[in-house]
Amino acid sequence: MKRRDLIKAAGLAAAAGAAAATAPAHAAKKIRWKMVTTWPKNFPGLGTGANHLAELINEMSAGRIDVKVYGAKELVGALEIFDAVSQGTAEMGHGASYYWKGKSRAAQFFAAVPFGLTAQEMNGWLYHGGGMELWEETYAPFGLVPGAAGNTGVQMGGWFNKEINSVADLEGLKMRMPGLGGEVLRRAGGTPVLLPGGEIFPALQSGAIDATEWVGPYNDMAFGLHKAAKYYYYPGWHEPGTTLECFVNKEALEALPKDLQMIVRSAIKIANQDMLADFTAKNNKALEQLVTQHGVELRKFPDEVLQKLRMLSDAVVREEADKDPMTKKVYESFVQFRDQATKWHAVSEQAYLNGRNLG
Numbered sequence: 001m002k003r004r005d006l007i008k009a010a011g012l013a014a015a016a017g018a019a020a021a022t023a024p025a026h027a028a029k030k031i032r033w034k035m036v037t038t039w040p041k042n043f044p045g046l047g048t049g050a051n052h053l054a055e056l057i058n059e060m061s062a063g064r065i066d067v068k069v070y071g072a073k074e075l076v077g078a079l080e081i082f083d084a085v086s087q088g089t090a091e092m093g094h095g096a097s098y099y100w101k102g103k104s105r106a107a108q109f110f111a112a113v114p115f116g117l118t119a120q121e122m123n124g125w126l127y128h129g130g131g132m133e134l135w136e137e138t139y140a141p142f143g144l145v146p147g148a149a150g151n152t153g154v155q156m157g158g159w160f161n162k163e164i165n166s167v168a169d170l171e172g173l174k175m176r177m178p179g180l181g182g183e184v185l186r187r188a189g190g191t192p193v194l195l196p197g198g199e200i201f202p203a204l205q206s207g208a209i210d211a212t213e214w215v216g217p218y219n220d221m222a223f224g225l226h227k228a229a230k231y232y233y234y235p236g237w238h239e240p241g242t243t244l245e246c247f248v249n250k251e252a253l254e255a256l257p258k259d260l261q262m263i264v265r266s267a268i269k270i271a272n273q274d275m276l277a278d279f280t281a282k283n284n285k286a287l288e289q290l291v292t293q294h295g296v297e298l299r300k301f302p303d304e305v306l307q308k309l310r311m312l313s314d315a316v317v318r319e320e321a322d323k324d325p326m327t328k329k330v331y332e333s334f335v336q337f338r339d340q341a342t343k344w345h346a347v348s349e350q351a352y353l354n355g356r357n358l359g
Contacts, residue, residue, distance in 0.1 A: 037081065038095035044222045045279060046244065099179075114240075125334065152219075158177075164302070
């Protein structure tokens with residue numbers, strides 16, 4: 001009897017061990033991460049894009065990682081998230097890389113370059129043209145691992161309280177515009193102002209700024225910018241395919257098991273695709289509402305203005321590239337890819353759209 005009891009006890013122990021080995025991964029201790037963003041909490045498109053990314057990570061990991069999202073100013077200021085993640089105050093940040101010009105000039109190329117790459121072209125460069133490797137190299141000194149986490153597509157040119165009929169109308173214009181586009185505006189005689197999203201409407205309404213760009217109809221209507229400016233200009237020459245980013249603290253990422261590291265990276269990539277689809281679907285309806293329901297005056301920048309801005313943009317981007325070796329390295333890769341994409345899209349995307357619009 002004792003021998004049988006011993007065998008039975010051994011069997012039960014073995015079964016328990018096997019059950020523990022095959023227990024669901026979510027039974028392990030939950031990893032809690034914080035994501036800080038440059039966007040107002042739950043802001044349509046951008047803020048909800050950050051929320052969606054957190055949900056993807058939580059669900060794909062079966063709850064092994066729990067990511068909590070903090071909007072701008074909830075944990076740190078909108079433009080403080082880069083340092084917060086670099087220093088480990090939070091594990092993830094969600095924003096746009098052109099905000100970090102003061103950290104690295106090269107960072108601007110991974111968000112938007114005036115007259116640069118469209119959303120589809122940006123994804124091509126990043127995923128299959130060497131761009132992502134350069135982005136990781138750019139952020140490595142800060143202990144960050146970046147990823148493309150969304151795209152707005154071609155943005156609007158912005159909201160203005162006066163008509164833009166010539167280049168002269170840009171003289172003295174105080175306009176909210178970040179990144180390389182802001183420097184182009186400066187060369188054209190304007191004054192670029194860097195403001196986080198939550199501060200744009202009051203600045204425009206009070207006259208602290210004369211004009212602003214933000215994103216496009218979907219986001220702009222959510223901010224109520226049509227209540228503070230009359231003229232809505234296109235195209236968004238300064239942001240032809242703005243890539244949003246999620247950067248992760250490198251130590252925190254590498255501390256995860258390999259499967260969770262892959263889940264985090266894959267979720268970021270999924271979020272990148274989803275946000276572009278979201279903007280593409282919702283900008284259509286929002287633009288119609290702005291024009292038909294709110295009486296917004298939709299205007300195209302005159303060709304003279306676009307030609308001048310294109311000339312200034314080429315000069316600004318070249319000069320920026322010459323300021324340090326890393327920026328030059330990124331610039332050369334970016335321009336080479338843009339030139340190749342331009343030739344291909346002349347006989348594909350652009351040619352098709354021209355044909356579709358013949359009427």
